[in-house]
Amino acid sequence: MTISEKQAALVDEFAFFDDWMDKYNHIIEMGKSLTPLNDEDKQEDLLVQGCQSKVWLKAEKQGDAVKFWADADAIIAKGIVAMLIDIFDEQPAVEIAQAELGFIEEIGLKDHLSPTRANGLMSMIKQMKIYALAFA
Amino acid sequence: MAYDIDYIRSQFPILDQEVHGRTLVYLDNAATAQKPKAVVDAISHYYYNDNANVHRGVHTLSQRATDAMEAVREQVREHICARESAEIIFTRGITDSINTVAFGMGALIKPHQNVVITALEHHSNIVPWQMLCERTGATLRYIPINEKGELVLHSLEEIIDEHTAMVAFNHISNSLGTINPVGTILARAKAVGAWSLVDGAQSGPHAKVDVQEWDVDFFTLASHKMYGPTGLGVLYGKRERLEALPPYQGGGEMIATVTLEKSTYAEIPHKFEAGTPHIEGVIGFGAALTFINSIGIEAIAEHEAELLDYATESLSSIEGFRIIGTADHKASVLSFLVDGTHPYDLGVLLDQQGIAVRTGQHCTQPIMDQFCIAGTARASFAMYNTKKEIDLLKAALERAINMLR
Numbered sequence: 001m002t003i004s005e006k007q008a009a010l011v012d013e014f015a016f017f018d019d020w021m022d023k024y025n026h027i028i029e030m031g032k033s034l035t036p037l038n039d040e041d042k043q044e045d046l047l048v049q050g051c052q053s054k055v056w057l058k059a060e061k062q063g064d065a066v067k068f069w070a071d072a073d074a075i076i077a078k079g080i081v082a083m084l085i086d087i088f089d090e091q092p093a094v095e096i097a098q099a100e101l102g103f104i105e106e107i108g109l110k111d112h113l114s115p116t117r118a119n120g121l122m123s124m125i126k127q128m129k130i131y132a133l134a135f136a
Numbered sequence: 137m138a139y140d141i142d143y144i145r146s147q148f149p150i151l152d153q154e155v156h157g158r159t160l161v162y163l164d165n166a167a168t169a170q171k172p173k174a175v176v177d178a179i180s181h182y183y184y185n186d187n188a189n190v191h192r193g194v195h196t197l198s199q200r201a202t203d204a205m206e207a208v209r210e211q212v213r214e215h216i217c218a219r220e221s222a223e224i225i226f227t228r229g230i231t232d233s234i235n236t237v238a239f240g241m242g243a244l245i246k247p248h249q250n251v252v253i254t255a256l257e258h259h260s261n262i263v264p265w266q267m268l269c270e271r272t273g274a275t276l277r278y279i280p281i282n283e284k285g286e287l288v289l290h291s292l293e294e295i296i297d298e299h300t301a302m303v304a305f306n307h308i309s310n311s312l313g314t315i316n317p318v319g320t321i322l323a324r325a326k327a328v329g330a331w332s333l334v335d336g337a338q339s340g341p342h343a344k345v346d347v348q349e350w351d352v353d354f355f356t357l358a359s360h361k362m363y364g365p366t367g368l369g370v371l372y373g374k375r376e377r378l379e380a381l382p383p384y385q386g387g388g389e390m391i392a393t394v395t396l397e398k399s400t401y402a403e404i405p406h407k408f409e410a411g412t413p414h415i416e417g418v419i420g421f422g423a424a425l426t427f428i429n430s431i432g433i434e435a436i437a438e439h440e441a442e443l444l445d446y447a448t449e450s451l452s453s454i455e456g457f458r459i460i461g462t463a464d465h466k467a468s469v470l471s472f473l474v475d476g477t478h479p480y481d482l483g484v485l486l487d488q489q490g491i492a493v494r495t496g497q498h499c500t501q502p503i504m505d506q507f508c509i510a511g512t513a514r515a516s517f518a519m520y521n522t523k524k525e526i527d528l529l530k531a532a533l534e535r536a537i538n539m540l541r
Binding site: 020021024025028053073074075076077112117 | 156510
């Protein structure tokens with residue numbers, strides 16, 4: 001699937017829930033099922049700047065594509081980074097760098113995150129795009 | 137007189153609303169308290185009728201605005217039992233009050249002297265003193281805390297010694313709720329001739345304070361934590377201390393004479409009130425004090441103590457619930473963690489259920505470091521909170537924990 005198709009699938013998934021507590025539950029489940037990083041990978045230099053909780057993001061160039069791993073000490077942050085990994089993982093670096101992420105608005109996530117947490121989300125996206133640009 | 141909670145709640149229109157489709161439960165009062173109608177009305181009344189700059193106009197509006205502001209100064213004096221209203225300085229807030237003293241002391245303190253604070257302070261009562269010490273070469277010392285979040289006083293006589301210039305500490309901790317033994321610490325400060333400052337950020341809304349009985353040199357209040365407007369604080373200082381302290385900021389209002397070569401400063405309190413003051417803030421604060429007194433600070437404190445006991449007992453039955461800060465004497469603040477959950481996650485899921493708590497370090501990073509935690513969730517109570525709201529908090533917390541574990 002392309003990045004746009006991945007986004008559309010995620011929007012469909014969330015449309016299934018009416019209540020925001022249920023949507024959050026889904027984010028939490030995504031966080032729980034994200035493969036955690038090894039403790040030795042949780043280094044300062046992998047920390048995403050600008051998040052209230054600790055979020056580690058690791059990336060590797062695999063041919064034209066980028067492979068991502070992430071972890072966080074808070075589960076909602078981990079769920080959010082899991083959503084981003086779902087969309088960006090193993091996609092072409094060039095596509096990641098240019099991607100427009102409409103799903104955040106479409107799901108309504110933006111209105112349900114406090115400003116500091118919305119900034120954290122933006123920082124995660126920025127960090128993933130920086131990796132992609134470096135690998136492109 | 138019975139505590140009329142329905143009347144009190146009716147005075148705070150903001151409480152009557154839904155957040156994310158649920159009834160709002162506001163439990164972030166240690167950050168800022170909501171404002172009663174009387175405060176909002178006083179501000180409106182001022183702008184509709186009396187607005188003018190103070191202390192300089194001869195016209196009627198200016199005189200009215202000046203009288204209104206000075207009447208509040210007198211009200212604050214009475215509220216904290218100061219000797220004279222000239223000892224009441226209006227500032228921008230606690231941070232500004234403490235900086236005023238710390239800056240002024242730069243001209244008075246010697247490099248071999250020390251400043252004593254505690255390990256229980258918020259950043260506003262740490263950083264100004266660190267800056268003072270960096271500027272002057274003086275040393276900063278800390279009174280440590282124990283695992284309950286109480287000050288450890290057995291080495292007080294070594295920490296506060298004959299070289300101590302200032303002892304500054306809070307009456308009630310904002311992050312843990314600990315009520316500190318003000319008298320014991322002030323007695324030691326006085327015995328060595330040190331100046332003293334008590335930060336009343338959290339005591340203002342919860343406790344009766346008598347600055348003469350304490351015999352403290354400086355005391356601070358924040359209007360917005362006492363149901364008044366933001367952007368206004370109080371610095372109380374004994375006349376002789378305020379007269380000895382050089383002014384922090386220069387400008388209008390704080391001068392006696394200005395020539396191009398040299399200016400002389402006005403008498404206190406104006407010496408410390410450079411520029412046009414926060415007039416409507418002062419007037420709103422006056423209305424807040426009147427409102428607090430109409431309920432009675434003792435009655436409020438009693439109500440909040442009951443809420444704290446109820447919440448402590450009720451929430452402790454949740455599996456893995458852990459209170460950070462278990463001092464014997466506490467006020468109005470419940471800082472907690474729940475095993476297997478992160479406080480940020482709890483904060484988000486409580487907010488989704490209409491409940492406002494604070495999560496994080498509460499501007500007290502050193503305390504969090506001492507407990508080796510990244511932060512806590514904190515529920516803090518005010519005059520308008522109810523046991524029913526604590527039941528809602530508990531139910532919401534249980535639902536959140538179920539989702540997170």
